[in-house]
Amino acid sequence: MSEISVRLPDGKLLAVPAGTTVLAVAERIGPRLARAALAGRIDGRLVDLRAPLDRDVALEIVTARDPQAGEVIRHSAEHVMADAVKRLFPSAQIDVGRSDHGEKFQYDFLVERPFSPQDLERIEDEMRRILAEGAAFEREVVDRAEAKARFAELGEHLKVSRIDDIPAGDPITIYRHGSFQDLCRGPHVQRAGQIGAVKLIELAGAYWRGDERNPMLQRIYGTAFASAKELDEHLERLEEARRRDHRRVGQDLDLFHLDPLSPGSPFFHPKGVVLFNELVGYVRSLYPKYGFQEIITPQIFRSDLFKISGHYENFGDDMFRFEGDEDEELFLKPMNCPGHCVYYNTTKHSYRDLPLRFAEFTRLHRNERSGTLHGLSRVRSFAQDDAHVFCMPEQVESELRSFFAMLREIYHALGLDDVEVSVSTRPEKFIGNPEAWDHAEKLLIAAVEEAGYACGIKPGEAVFYAPKVECDFRDVMGRVWTLGTVQVDMSAPDRFGLSYVGSDGQEHRAAMLHRAILGSLERFIAIYLEHTGGDFPLWLSPVQVAVLPIAERHTEWGARVRDALAARGLRVRLDDRNEKLNFKIREAETHKIPVMAVVGDQEVTSGTVTPRRRRGGKEAAAALPLDAFVAELSAKVAERRP
RNA sequence: GCCGACGUAGCUCAGCUGGUAGAGCAGCUGAUUCGUAAUCAGCAGGUCACCGGUUCGAAUCCGGUCGUCGGCUCCA
Numbered sequence: 001m002s003e004i005s006v007r008l009p010d011g012k013l014l015a016v017p018a019g020t021t022v023l024a025v026a027e028r029i030g031p032r033l034a035r036a037a038l039a040g041r042i043d044g045r046l047v048d049l050r051a052p053l054d055r056d057v058a059l060e061i062v063t064a065r066d067p068q069a070g071e072v073i074r075h076s077a078e079h080v081m082a083d084a085v086k087r088l089f090p091s092a093q094i095d096v097g098r099s100d101h102g103e104k105f106q107y108d109f110l111v112e113r114p115f116s117p118q119d120l121e122r123i124e125d126e127m128r129r130i131l132a133e134g135a136a137f138e139r140e141v142v143d144r145a146e147a148k149a150r151f152a153e154l155g156e157h158l159k160v161s162r163i164d165d166i167p168a169g170d171p172i173t174i175y176r177h178g179s180f181q182d183l184c185r186g187p188h189v190q191r192a193g194q195i196g197a198v199k200l201i202e203l204a205g206a207y208w209r210g211d212e213r214n215p216m217l218q219r220i221y222g223t224a225f226a227s228a229k230e231l232d233e234h235l236e237r238l239e240e241a242r243r244r245d246h247r248r249v250g251q252d253l254d255l256f257h258l259d260p261l262s263p264g265s266p267f268f269h270p271k272g273v274v275l276f277n278e279l280v281g282y283v284r285s286l287y288p289k290y291g292f293q294e295i296i297t298p299q300i301f302r303s304d305l306f307k308i309s310g311h312y313e314n315f316g317d318d319m320f321r322f323e324g325d326e327d328e329e330l331f332l333k334p335m336n337c338p339g340h341c342v343y344y345n346t347t348k349h350s351y352r353d354l355p356l357r358f359a360e361f362t363r364l365h366r367n368e369r370s371g372t373l374h375g376l377s378r379v380r381s382f383a384q385d386d387a388h389v390f391c392m393p394e395q396v397e398s399e400l401r402s403f404f405a406m407l408r409e410i411y412h413a414l415g416l417d418d419v420e421v422s423v424s425t426r427p428e429k430f431i432g433n434p435e436a437w438d439h440a441e442k443l444l445i446a447a448v449e450e451a452g453y454a455c456g457i458k459p460g461e462a463v464f465y466a467p468k469v470e471c472d473f474r475d476v477m478g479r480v481w482t483l484g485t486v487q488v489d490m491s492a493p494d495r496f497g498l499s500y501v502g503s504d505g506q507e508h509r510a511a512m513l514h515r516a517i518l519g520s521l522e523r524f525i526a527i528y529l530e531h532t533g534g535d536f537p538l539w540l541s542p543v544q545v546a547v548l549p550i551a552e553r554h555t556e557w558g559a560r561v562r563d564a565l566a567a568r569g570l571r572v573r574l575d576d577r578n579e580k581l582n583f584k585i586r587e588a589e590t591h592k593i594p595v596m597a598v599v600g601d602q603e604v605t606s607g608t609v610t611p612r613r614r615r616g617g618k619e620a621a622a623a624l625p626l627d628a629f630v631a632e633l634s635a636k637v638a639e640r641r642p
Numbered sequence: 643g644c645c646g647a648c649g650u651a652g653c654u655c656a657g658c659u660g661g662u663a664g665a666g667c668a669g670c671u672g673a674u675u676c677g678u679a680a681u682c683a684g685c686a687g688g689u690c691a692c693c694g695g696u697u698c699g700a701a702u703c704c705g706g707u708c709g710u711c712g713g714c715u716c717c718a
Contacts, residue, residue: 106713114646204713205645212715216645219713247711251653260691260709315718335718369643370709372716463718514718551675578675586679600677612678621678 007058016053023049023190026061036063038194039072039187046072048187050139064194064226074099076137076177076189077127077198077224082107083180084126085220088119094182095158095208095217103234105224108206108217110158115203115218123220124200134193135178139186147172147183158208159183197231198224241477246529247375253534253592255525255542256376264373264380266522271542274571276521278540280361282640283385283410283518290406292359292387297339299362303329308495309338310431310465320365332365337489337514340388341496344510349500354510355391355399361521376526383521389513390498396443396488396511400469403486404451407471407517413640414528415537416483418474421448422456423467430464432490440488441467465491466514475531483524486515534592535614537642538633545572545633546588547609550581550600557604561597564626568634589614594642595633 006014006025016025022040026033026049040047041060046068053059062068078097085092085107092109099105109115115123142150144163151159163183166172175184177192189195200222208214225231242248250256255272258264268276287294306312306319311334320332333339340358349356363383372378389399411419423444426437444467448455462468471484489512492498498510518524538544545565549558555576565572573593575584581598588596596616597609608623624632636642 117647202712203646206714207644210715212644216714218645221713258710263709309718311718318716318718337718366717369716371643371645371714374711378717465718548678550677553675578673580674580676580681581678582676583680584678589679596678598678602677610677616678 004053005056006053007056009058009060018054019052021050021052022047022059022061025053025059029061033061033063038062038064038066038069038189041066041068046187048139049190051187064196069226070103070224070230071099072187072189073195073226074103074105074224075187076192077195077222078105078107079137079175079177079180079182079184079188080127080130080192080195080198081105081123081200081220081222082109082182083130083178084123085109086180088122088126093156093158096162103223104201104221106219106221108208108219110208110215110217114205115220117203120200120203120220124198124222127198127200130178131192131195131198133178134191136191137175137177137188139188140174140176141171142174144172147174150174150181151183194226195224196227198222199231199235237477241530244477244530244533245375246377246526249529249534250376252590253542255529258375262381263370264368264378266376266379266381272525274542275525275536275540279518279521279524280383280385282413284361286406286409287359290357290402291355292357294359294361295340295343296362297333297336297343297360299333299365300330301333301339303331305338305342306331309341310491310495311335311338314464318367320367334364334366336360336362336364336384336386337388337492337512338496341492341498341512344390344498345496349390349510351392351500351502351508354500355389355395357387357389359385359387361385376522376529379520379522382523384516385518385521386514386516389515390500390510391513392500392502392508393511396440396513397447399513400443400447400486401450403513403515404447404453407484408451410517411471411473411484416473416531419453419483420456420472420474420480421451421453422458422470422472423448424458424461424463424470425467427460427462427464430462430490432465436490437467440490444469444486444488463487465489473527475527477530479530481527483519483527484515484517485519486513488513536592536594537640538594539637539640541592541594542571543573543591543593544570544637545595545597546584546591546593547572547574547597547599548581548584548588549574549576550598552576552578554599554601554604558599561599561609561626561629564630565597565633568630570630570633570637585612597629 002018003015004018006016008014014025014028023034023037026037037049039049039062041062042057062072078099082094082097089111092111095108095110097105097107148160148163173185174181175186175188200220202221204219205216206219208217223234225234253271254269255275256266256268258266303312319334322330324330343358361383363381365381368378368380391399423441425441445455448469466487466489468485468487470482472480473483474480492512493509498512499507500510502508547558547561549555558574558576562572562574585596592614594614596612598612599609603609603623606623608625609629610621610623611629612621
């Protein structure tokens with residue numbers, strides 16, 4: 001039998017017979033490693049311990065300490081959960097599990113009646129029992145007919161249909177622990193005991209094969225770790241996410257609320273409006289620099305507009321529709337682009353006028369399905385930092401360059417530095433010709449790379465009328481949100497007959513770009529609140545300064561401090577309540593006010609204030625003349641420094 | 643829209659298997675005049691989401707509606 005060579009992480013080469021399993025290699029290295037092994041890794045890909053090696057490879061043995069250990073453990077926990085469900089509910093049919101996203105795993109079941117939260121507890125207990133039994137996971141390669149027959153006999157009809165999804169020629173493997181077996185690619189732990197801690201998190205309905213025309217299965221989500229300590233840390237992170245939830249922060253800081261009388265349409269409170277307006281004002285302040293002109297188009301349009309744009313047939317059900325006089329069909333606009341096209345067409349354009357860049361912040365309304373509404377991040381009424389660029393086709397590249405320059409400037413100012421950019425390519429259903437799509441996609445990819453981003457590709461993810469760039473921001477909790485986007489429209493120029501007169505005196509088709517940098521302001525605020533936890537930089541803070549007199553005799557000076565700050569446009573509150581300084585500080589801290597100005601006897605006599613920064617702690621701050629204090633703060637605000 | 647859970651004072655929540663609603667914080671009043679994260683006391687505050695049913699009696703049990711939350715689907 002031929003030998004292969006296995007390179008270990010320390011550089012050592014091990015010669016073993018072809019067909020040696022990963023586990024056997026681990027045993028050659030040492031029995032303790034073999035016992036602790038959860039999986040192997042070849043070229044960054046996890047492989048099962050029982051998988052035979054058939055070529056020269058670089059191999060790492062994955063143990064509980066490995067960053068990828070969780071993936072293996074959770075994958076095996078899926079099987080344990082399915083096993084537990086089958087033990088408690090023998091008539092349940094198993095569909096499939098997943099554990100390749102985040103720190104949770106899931107499994108779907110077809111059951112006569114939905115699981116209850118009590119069932120969840122029972123299932124979790126049963127899982128612990130299975131872990132305690134510590135059965136070994138075994139791997140088996142079977143042929144297709146055998147696999148189908150086996151699951152058919154078990155009454156697992158969903159599973160049989162899943163076998164049909166496996167491409168012909170691919171090996172079919174089954175993993176078994178105890179009396180439970182499941183179709184699975186692996187890899188899996190050696191024995192159930194290696195799953196140190198499990199917790200079932202939640203129940204949900206999920207359509208079979210993700211199609212809403214199919215029956216709904218019951219999905220259980222859980223998480224699993226090598227140790228109880230890691231599980232606790234994970235639960236602590238979930239708790240932290242709950243603390244930062246924008247709905248909670250929005251409530252605590254009195255920024256907005258959602259009222260049952262208008263589901264999905266937020267009320268912004270005065271402080272929320274400050275945040276909203278500061279964001280809009282900032283973007284607006286950059287419009288001259290990047291050559292945008294702001295316009296305001298109608299909120300309501302006749303249906304004809306959306307018939308021209310194509311939204312009528314594609315999104316008609318998701319628009320707010322009503323009737324005007326004489327059965328006139330009207331819609332609340334769900335986006336600005338058609339209106340911008342109408343405006344573009346009000347005059348004949350020369351190539352000398354292009355590019356024309358129209359921006360608009362007015363409100364948009366979409367009748368989102370009730371189940372999809374979520375705080376500020378999914379609403380029915382919102383505004384975007386929306387704009388459309390009308391240009392000659394050969395100007396698209398430089399427009400994309402300008403888009404990324406503006407995007408960088410804004411994200412940097414807001415402290416959104418962890419951004420990944422990708423291009424979504426042509427979906428199955430699309431309009432326009434494929435060559436034009438290919439060309440546009442190439443332009444986008446080149447522009448992303450030129451802007452200095454590694455360009456990811458999201459195959460088939462584009463909108464039906466336009467390839468698009470998506471800018472995904474990773475927040476402090478590690479969650480990814482799509483913010484900015486730019487799209488090359490393959491449809492509107494023709495549908496609206498967007499044209500310009502070229503230097504040759506002939507009419508030419510114009511190119512059109514859609515772009516937004518923050519996207520929906522509502523959604524952006526949600527994301528930003530969770531990212532910052534409500535700790536805004538000075539310039540965005542609804543209340544920038546709290547003036548805190550120590551006793552009543554200091555309020556007069558406090559009022560003059562307040563007035564001096566307010567006169568320079570700073571948002572300031574004088575806390576003249578009859579409370580102790582500690583109380584006022586605590587409240588300013590919990591309200592996330594970035595700067596406090598303490599005034600007592602010393603300050604009154606010397607005409608100063610003693611500043612205290614948010615979370616400044618006990619460090620002794622020096623008193624500052626009022627003028628200097630005001631000048632420092634207004635300079636920071638003007639420069640949008642924290 | 644679909645599956646499940648939930649809806650009690652402005653906020654956060656308690657109220658065991660049915661017997662006329664309770665706390666903390668916030669608010670109001672008073673006392674205290676205080677130097678870097680909660681001073682003390684008193685007062686007031688609820689058609690228990692809404693509609694209907696069961697019952698001598700419903701916050702509690704049942705049905706419906708609305709909303710919220712977690713998912714699914716969708717996201718121009």
